[in-house]
Amino acid sequence: MTVVFKPKMKSKFSYLKRIFSAYLFSKSSNLSFWHTPLEINDIEDSSKLGKYYMNFAEKTKFSGPFDTDGIPMLDYKGNVGIQYNPNAVAQYALGFYDLFLDTGNQKYKEVFLKQAEWFLKNMRIVEEDVGLWEYNFDFDYHKGLKAPWRSALAQGQGVSVVARAYLLTKDSSYLDAADKAFESFMHQIDEPGGVTYIDDKGYTWLEELLFNPPTHVLNGFIWALWGVYDYYLLTKNPKAIELFNESVRTLENHIQKYDIGFWSVYHLHSTKLREIASPYYQRLHIIQLNVMYLLTGKEIFKEYADKWQDDYSKPHYRYLAFCWKALFKLLYY
Numbered sequence: 001m002t003v004v005f006k007p008k009m010k011s012k013f014s015y016l017k018r019i020f021s022a023y024l025f026s027k028s029s030n031l032s033f034w035h036t037p038l039e040i041n042d043i044e045d046s047s048k049l050g051k052y053y054m055n056f057a058e059k060t061k062f063s064g065p066f067d068t069d070g071i072p073m074l075d076y077k078g079n080v081g082i083q084y085n086p087n088a089v090a091q092y093a094l095g096f097y098d099l100f101l102d103t104g105n106q107k108y109k110e111v112f113l114k115q116a117e118w119f120l121k122n123m124r125i126v127e128e129d130v131g132l133w134e135y136n137f138d139f140d141y142h143k144g145l146k147a148p149w150r151s152a153l154a155q156g157q158g159v160s161v162v163a164r165a166y167l168l169t170k171d172s173s174y175l176d177a178a179d180k181a182f183e184s185f186m187h188q189i190d191e192p193g194g195v196t197y198i199d200d201k202g203y204t205w206l207e208e209l210l211f212n213p214p215t216h217v218l219n220g221f222i223w224a225l226w227g228v229y230d231y232y233l234l235t236k237n238p239k240a241i242e243l244f245n246e247s248v249r250t251l252e253n254h255i256q257k258y259d260i261g262f263w264s265v266y267h268l269h270s271t272k273l274r275e276i277a278s279p280y281y282q283r284l285h286i287i288q289l290n291v292m293y294l295l296t297g298k299e300i301f302k303e304y305a306d307k308w309q310d311d312y313s314k315p316h317y318r319y320l321a322f323c324w325k326a327l328f329k330l331l332y333y
Contacts, residue, residue, distance in 0.1 A: 030074035033062050033088055035280055038287045041098065046295050049163060049233040053226055053291045056095035060111075070111065071118050080140075084122075086133040087223070089115055090157035097164050109168065116165035119158050120173055123180065124148070130193035131180030133158045140333075143211055152195035152206035153220035155184050156227025163234040175234075182231045185224075185243055189214070195224070196243075203250040204243065215269040218258050219281060221251065222288040229295065248296055255304050258285075262317045263324075264308050271332060276324045282312050 036058035041051045065073045065082055072092045075082045093115030100108035123131040133155065134148035159181045166174035187194030189210045197205045197214045206228070208220020225247050232240035258264050264285045266275045277285060289305035292298070311317050 030076050030085070030088075033059065033072065033074055033092075038280075038283050040287055040290055040294075043294065047233070049167060049230060051098050051101055052094040052160060052164075053294075054287060055098065056091045057099060058095070059091050060095040060099060062092060069118070070114055076137075076139075080137055083135075083137045085135065086119075086122075086154035087151075087157045089118055090154075090161045093161045094157075094164075097161075113165060113168070116161050116174065119162050119165075120177055123158075123177055125180065126193040127183075127187075129180060130183045130187065131177060132184060132193055133181070141209070145209065150184070150193070150195060150210065151208050151220065152185070152224035153208040153217075155181050155195055156206070156224030159227035160230045163230045166234065178231055178234060182228070182237070182240065185228060186239065203253065204246040205250055206247055209267075211269075213269075215267040216254075217267040218264070219266075219284050219288060221247070222292065225251075226291070226295075248292075248298070251292070252298055252300055255289075255300060259304065259307070262311050262314075263321045264304075264311075271328075273324075273328050273331060275328050275332070276321055278325055279312070279318060279321070282308060282321070286312070 036056075039055040041053060041055045043051060043053060062072055065075065067073060067084075071084065072088055073082050074085050074088055093112050096108045096112040096115070099105065100112060119133060122133060124134060125131050132148075132150045134150050135145070135154070136147050138147050139145040139149070159178050162174040162177045162181070165171070166178065184193050184195045185206065187196065189195060189197050189207055189212075195207055195210070197207050199205065199214075205214060205216055206221050206224040207214050208217040208224065209215055225244065228240055228244050228247065231237065232244060254268070257268055260274055260276070264277045264282055266277050266281060269275065286305050286309050289301045289308075293301040293305065
């Protein structure tokens with residue numbers, strides 16, 4: 001008997017096959033890059049552009065694949081395969097930047113600048129003053145993302161790289177790239193090159209994934225926000241600190257919606273069963289909120305960081321979260 005898959009069923013089968021392959025061969029998949037220890041850097045003065053807020057030293061041990069210029073590429077397995085991922089390149093770069101600051105080793109500086117050059121070469125100008133670092137592969141997440149797709153996450157982490165490259169080199173090309181990338185935050189998601197969404201209550205969101213309606217992915221929002229803050233530290237542009245403060249207000253007034261009593265959720269998309277964070281993203285949310293407390297002094301971020309840390313420490317909550325996540329994947333992917 002011949003089994004004929006309907007398009008949606010076939011797509012779901014391909015997704016599950018790819019994900020199963022990635023987890024089964026995690027040492028050679030994209031997961032080997034993402035799933036590294038999560039730590040906060042020792043930031044002496046958060047009012048100056050220095051070390052990145054998270055420590056990405058473990059990312060520098062990534063074993064590949066790399067392109068001929070030493071730029072990391074990620075193997076998503078299945079029909080996606082080996083691809084550049086802008087925020088992976090950014091995190092790899094930032095790990096070497098911090099190692100250079102710690103040691104003064106010029107080899108670390110050279111690797112960092114090689115990654116920073118990738119951002120100069122791979123920015124696409126979509127408007128006169130808007131530049132994007134895009135993902136040039138289709139990705140089967142949620143409703144599906146068609147290449148090329150953009151993200152506030154890539155924009156923010158790219159800015160964090162080129163801003164630091166400018167500090168090291170004083171090469172105006174890096175400052176120009178930071179300016180053009182920041183402009184994407186000045187445009188809403190329904191405009192060319194835009195990555196910002198303003199909801200009907202006037203709250204400003206920096207969107208990792210550009211869906212309609214927006215999903216408000218928590219980790220991507222926060223990482224993008226750090227890029228905005230870095231741009232402000234570099235340029236003192238009043239638009240940047242205004243956007244930072246507006247986004248902090250959004251996070252401050254919505255963080256409780258990311259809590260389901262015993263765990264955090266990945267985003268705010270309104271499915272009947274909420275998409276719970278994986279253990280990795282639960283730890284990431286904790287780290288990110290602790291950094292937000294460091295940057296803003298707002299107690300609510302510390303409150304939820306401590307709560308989610310306490311949730312994560314309970315084995316029965318971790319088991320419940322695992323079961324919930326598995327059920328969600330089966331129902332919605």
